[in-house]
Amino acid sequence: MLDLAGDIVDLLQTITDIESVSGNEKALADAVETALRALPHLSVVRDGDALVARTDLGRAERVIIAGHLDTVPVASNLPSSRRVVDGEDRVYGRGTCDMKGGVAVQLAVAAAVTGPVRDLTWIFYDHEEVDAERNGLNRLSRSRPDLLVGDLAVLMEPTAAAIEGGCQGTLRVAVRTHGKAAHSARSWLGSNAIHGAGEVLRRLEAYTAAEVLVDGLLYHEGMNAVAITGGIAGNVVPDLCVVTVNYRFAPDKDEAAALAEVTALFQGYEVELLDIALGARPGLDLPAAQAFAAAVGGEARPKYGWTDVARFSALGIPAVNYGPAHPNKAHTDDEHCRTEDLRLCRDALLRWLTA
Amino acid sequence: MLDLAGDIVDLLQTITDIESVSGNEKALADAVETALRALPHLSVVRDGDALVARTDLGRAERVIIAGHLDTVPVASNLPSSRRVVDGEDRVYGRGTCDMKGGVAVQLAVAAAVTGPVRDLTWIFYDHEEVDAERNGLNRLSRSRPDLLVGDLAVLMEPTAAAIEGGCQGTLRVAVRTHGKAAHSARSWLGSNAIHGAGEVLRRLEAYTAAEVLVDGLLYHEGMNAVAITGGIAGNVVPDLCVVTVNYRFAPDKDEAAALAEVTALFQGYEVELLDIALGARPGLDLPAAQAFAAAVGGEARPKYGWTDVARFSALGIPAVNYGPAHPNKAHTDDEHCRTEDLRLCRDALLRWLTA
Numbered sequence: 001m002l003d004l005a006g007d008i009v010d011l012l013q014t015i016t017d018i019e020s021v022s023g024n025e026k027a028l029a030d031a032v033e034t035a036l037r038a039l040p041h042l043s044v045v046r047d048g049d050a051l052v053a054r055t056d057l058g059r060a061e062r063v064i065i066a067g068h069l070d071t072v073p074v075a076s077n078l079p080s081s082r083r084v085v086d087g088e089d090r091v092y093g094r095g096t097c098d099m100k101g102g103v104a105v106q107l108a109v110a111a112a113v114t115g116p117v118r119d120l121t122w123i124f125y126d127h128e129e130v131d132a133e134r135n136g137l138n139r140l141s142r143s144r145p146d147l148l149v150g151d152l153a154v155l156m157e158p159t160a161a162a163i164e165g166g167c168q169g170t171l172r173v174a175v176r177t178h179g180k181a182a183h184s185a186r187s188w189l190g191s192n193a194i195h196g197a198g199e200v201l202r203r204l205e206a207y208t209a210a211e212v213l214v215d216g217l218l219y220h221e222g223m224n225a226v227a228i229t230g231g232i233a234g235n236v237v238p239d240l241c242v243v244t245v246n247y248r249f250a251p252d253k254d255e256a257a258a259l260a261e262v263t264a265l266f267q268g269y270e271v272e273l274l275d276i277a278l279g280a281r282p283g284l285d286l287p288a289a290q291a292f293a294a295a296v297g298g299e300a301r302p303k304y305g306w307t308d309v310a311r312f313s314a315l316g317i318p319a320v321n322y323g324p325a326h327p328n329k330a331h332t333d334d335e336h337c338r339t340e341d342l343r344l345c346r347d348a349l350l351r352w353l354t355a
Numbered sequence: 356m357l358d359l360a361g362d363i364v365d366l367l368q369t370i371t372d373i374e375s376v377s378g379n380e381k382a383l384a385d386a387v388e389t390a391l392r393a394l395p396h397l398s399v400v401r402d403g404d405a406l407v408a409r410t411d412l413g414r415a416e417r418v419i420i421a422g423h424l425d426t427v428p429v430a431s432n433l434p435s436s437r438r439v440v441d442g443e444d445r446v447y448g449r450g451t452c453d454m455k456g457g458v459a460v461q462l463a464v465a466a467a468v469t470g471p472v473r474d475l476t477w478i479f480y481d482h483e484e485v486d487a488e489r490n491g492l493n494r495l496s497r498s499r500p501d502l503l504v505g506d507l508a509v510l511m512e513p514t515a516a517a518i519e520g521g522c523q524g525t526l527r528v529a530v531r532t533h534g535k536a537a538h539s540a541r542s543w544l545g546s547n548a549i550h551g552a553g554e555v556l557r558r559l560e561a562y563t564a565a566e567v568l569v570d571g572l573l574y575h576e577g578m579n580a581v582a583i584t585g586g587i588a589g590n591v592v593p594d595l596c597v598v599t600v601n602y603r604f605a606p607d608k609d610e611a612a613a614l615a616e617v618t619a620l621f622q623g624y625e626v627e628l629l630d631i632a633l634g635a636r637p638g639l640d641l642p643a644a645q646a647f648a649a650a651v652g653g654e655a656r657p658k659y660g661w662t663d664v665a666r667f668s669a670l671g672i673p674a675v676n677y678g679p680a681h682p683n684k685a686h687t688d689d690e691h692c693r694t695e696d697l698r699l700c701r702d703a704l705l706r707w708l709t710a
Contacts, residue, residue, distance in 0.1 A: 168540060172589055183686055184601045185523060185660035187564075187577035194580035194598070198556030205550040209542070222542035224592050225549035231582025233427065234527055234601060235660075236686060238581065243549070246539045246589060305540040 002035040004111035008342045009082065009091060012104040016080040016093045022070040022134075025049040025126040029069060032124050035107065041114040042122070045147065049126035050136040052147045053110060055119050061288065062119040064153040064317065065109075065349070066137065066308070067102045068128035071095035075333045082339075090336040098330035101337035102156025102323035105345045109353070116353040121150055128308065132277070137308050141315060152288035153312040156323035158330055158337075161344040163293055164303035164321040165217050165282025167310055169249045171258055172226070172274040174242050175200050175266050181232060181239040190237035194230040197241040201225065203265055204245070212250035215282045217302040219250035223265070244274070248304070251279030277306055280313030282320070289318050295352035296322065322348075357390040359466035363697045364437065364446060367459040371435040371448045377425040377489075380404040380481040384424060387479050390462065396469040397477070400502065404481035405491040407502045408465060410474050417474040418647075419508040419672065420464075420704070421492065421663065422457045423483035426450035430688045437694075445691040453484075453685035456692035457511025457678035460700045464708070471708040476505055483663065487632060492663050496670060507647060508667040509704075511678035512660070513685055513692075516699040518648055519658035519676040520572055520637025522665055524604045526613055527581070527629040529597050530555050530621050536587060536594040545592035549585040552596040556580065558620055559600070567605035570637045572657035574605035578620070599629070603659070606634030632661055635668035644673050650707035651677065660685070677703075 002014060020028040029049040036044045042053040049069065071094050080093030091101075103124065110122050125136030132138055141148050157164075177197045182190025209221040223245065230241030245266075249258045255276055263271050283289050284300055293300060303309070303321050312319035324341030357369060375383040384404035391399045397408040404424065426449050435448030446456075458479065465477050480491030487493055496503050512519075532552045537545025564576040578600065585596030600621075604613045610631055618626055638644055639655050648655060658664070658676045667674035679696030 170540070170590075181687070183660060183683075184577060184579050184581055185525070185603045186575075186683060187579050187603070188575065189683060192559070192579050194583050195556055195560040197583070198553050198560055201550055201553030201556065204547070205553050220541075220543060222539060224539050224542050224547050225585070226539060226589050226591060226593060227586025228549050228552070228583050228596065229586075230580070231584075231599065233686075234581050234599070235525070236581060237579050241583065244586065244589070248540050248542070305538065 002031050002107065004035055004107050008104055008108050008346060009339045011108060012091050012096065012101055012337065012342060013080045013082065015103060016091065016095050016100050017078065019074060019078055020069050020071055020095070021073050022127050022130045025069045029126065032069070032107070036110065039111055042110065045144070047140055047143060048136060050140055051124045053122040055116060057115065057119055059117065059119040062121060062150045064121045064123060064150040065106055065156065066123035066125065066153060067099055067106050067156040068125050068136070069103065070126055070129050071098065072129050072331050077333055077335060089339045091339060092334065092336040094335055096337040097158045097325035097335045099157050099323060101158065101325045101342055105324060105342060105349065106156060108346050109349045112350065113353045117355065118353060120353070121147065137311055141311065148315055150317050152292060153309070153317045153319035154292065155307060155309050155319055155321050157307050157321045158323050158325035158327045159321050160326045161324055161341045162298050163296055163300040165284045165300050166214065166251045166280040167303040167305065167307045168219055169251060169253060169258060169277060169279035170306045171247050171262070171276035173245050173262050174272045174274055175245055176270040177241045179237065179239045182237045184235045184237050187237050193238050193241040197228070197230065197243055200243050200266065200269060207265060210250070212252055214250055214252045215285055217282045217300065219302045221250055222248040249279065251281045254278065278310060279306070280310040280319060283318035286318045289320060292320065292352060295355065296348045357386055357462065359390055359462050363459055363463050363701060364694045366463060367446050367451065367456055367692065367697060368435045368437065370458060371446065371450050371455050372433065374429060374433055375424050375426055375450065376428050377482050377485045380424045384481065387424065387462070391465065394466055397465065400499070402495055402498055403491060405495055406479045407495070408477040410471060412470065412474055414472065414474040417476060417505045419476045419478060419505040420461055420511065421478035421480065421508060422454055422461050422511040423480050423491070424458065425481055425484050426453065427484050427686050432688055432690060444694045446694060447689065447691040449690055451692040452513045452680035452690045454512050454678060456513065456680045456697060460679060460697060460704065461511060463701050464704045467705065468708050472710065473708060475708070476502065487630065492666055496666065503670060505672055507644060508664070508672045508674035509647065510662055510664050510674055510676050512662045512676045513678050513680035513682045514676050515681045516679055516696045517653050518651055518655045520639045520655050521569070521606050521635045522658040522660065522662045522676070523574055523606060524608060524613060524632060524634035525661040526602050526617065526631035528600050528617050529627045529629055530600055531625040532596045534592065534594045537592045539590045539592055542592050548593050548596040552583065552585065552598055555598050555621065555624060562620060567607060569605055569607045570640065572637045574657050575659065576605055577603040604634065606636045609633065632665060634661065635665040635674065638668070638673045641673040644675055647675065647707060650710065651703045
């Protein structure tokens, strides 16, 4: 049984040591469910390995506070360990940063705040680190849309205890060059598709990514080849080369605008859209977000990586990222969470929900 | 059981339909072995999937007539089909050109000529279309050098029934560009190795291949990217891109001269030699080659593709290419062999070996 009222660092270590790589969330979901059902002020719903726990006090506002239970694969970094490094007290281990630190804060505050000034919907979900089709929040939005209603969502992804607004969008395209195959000993009979891709790479190298101001936050875009493949055999002039390009775009762009940027850059080439996920505007000008920002303090920053705030945004719910641990430590072998961040985030939420 | 005395077009179709992509030659080698062992005038040795069948009549001269049994991968072009196209009767299918047409001629003549005026060494070998380490002729030259003795070698690679002298050399290098990996959402923290390969491709596109006169024959060189690979994951700026370049060079160049051409072209980049095979000078001024040329008639041309004539050349045996089918059809999806070429080659060999 998880001790939600005990030391929050112990709580983080306990849930970190229940390994929960995507697809293996059941044991942790069971533990969280048991702990939540022991809290009489919350009504709990389970959907697969996702849990939704709510107050229903008839408050004027309802806020959603969400986090995912799963992690990327373990890299010999479990069980967790607590060490002082560079003068900081830290918990090391897979998931401590992304994002069991946030989950520990959620659990501690869920137990502590029995009569919040805003109604609360706590969400703990599965399959965030894998493809969108399996994402637990995505599944909940289809199976139980009634549970995903609120005035503001806080996603407790690692932000080093600062508010990060919105997120960038991301798309991938395949840019193809065509040629004519021939034996490389008689290459003048063919046309080399790989040589033809040189111009595609040249345009990428010459491309200057935009910096875009959205709702007061500056987003730095990026246009990168993330893969290139070509070649049939060691003695054949290749007739096809495929450059996979990833465009990270500011959240002011919709699908058409993002695609237009890419097709303009690769004009004259065959461009196929492989996947796209729109960003989320920071939304910090919205009243619910401003109240949260005032309670937390500090200055908001833009979020670069794509996160599930975009799913809330698509549901019409303004959403921000806010959680313990430095985001650069996500997915790294030396993943860790500064223990001070746990207390900072817990106390900020307590202020916001009880003041 | 192959019918070596029957119609030579039927024989080509039969051996074409025994698929023998490099590494899968066993079934065809078995069929050829059975057919050869039924011929009492030949003594047969098998080495892996290579076969050597010899007469031993004490003639003044011994000639080697060689062909490989393997093909490049099938491209939906099996089983074979016989069609009249552009007024020509042709057999279509993987291997018909490179070089089962030549193998069919070898088999038909091996059966027909029981008392040749020159002693004969017929060679059928494996793994010609892959790296030199696995080449069956290369293996035979190490394991059974006693079988690779002769005054002249005829390699029955496709030449459209004309003598093609010598062959070009070939080398492959890996040209590498390096960068710094980063999450593609924060790509300004990294450096994209694929973008860096654009200049390598630009130099290849701008390169003008030389035409070189050797022993009276003009060789047209070629410099081609035959593969390109790069990329770690769909959301990572890649730190490495590798371009594999194939240089086909005239037979006047030794290893140092060929390498110098490549390292000069890619100055400033990391260049690693992957493999090299020197060419063979045409050697048509040698007496044994002149006797063969007189029997066949027509005018000699340069051979562009690297062929195993260079292995014979390195063993001190003058060697020429001579076989049915147009060499431009090798490795193509519409690979085919003109049936008239089968008869032309068969009859020329019969004249040479029985006159």
